[in-house]
Amino acid sequence: MSNRIERPWALMRHHAGWADVFHIESETPDSITGFYPDRETVGPPVNYSTRAVLARYSTLEAARAAREEAVAEWRKHDAAVRDAETKLREAEKLREDAWLTCLRDAAERS
Structure with missing residues (x-):
């Protein structure tokens, strides 16, 4: 198993100052495929360039905590x-x- 897939939770830029938690189900060197677990309607998996990933985490809880910490940092400004x-x-x-x-x-x- 690669280091990338060991960290299947990512933060993806949603808009300035906010990132959505994304679960990476599969990846290639250029793209990732997965879903947004916090969205009300979870549709078919979506594909993005790997450049869309802001950061990766090993657990859902770690990704959510990082997002909240980053929002607080954003608000300081x-x-x-x-x-x-x-x-x-x-x-x-x-x-x-x-x-x-x-x-x-x-x-x-x-």
Whole structure:
């Protein structure tokens, strides 16, 4: 048995700041096949590139615990991200205002 299949639980990126627990049933050097055990409807197995795997774990509990720890770490940065987004919106407003002022000044000069 390879080291990869000994760690059949993976975290797969779902969206920014969140990963879904995925059970790997089979794999090749390029792809994995499995299912999401936490989803309400477990359909047929799905295939992904091995690049989709964020991390692997030996147990379901370890994957879930890692996901929760990572979410807490992500949340530690929420305030800094909100501050940066506010500064970005302010800078974009200044840019927009400067652009409009330039256009209006040019119109008055002509």
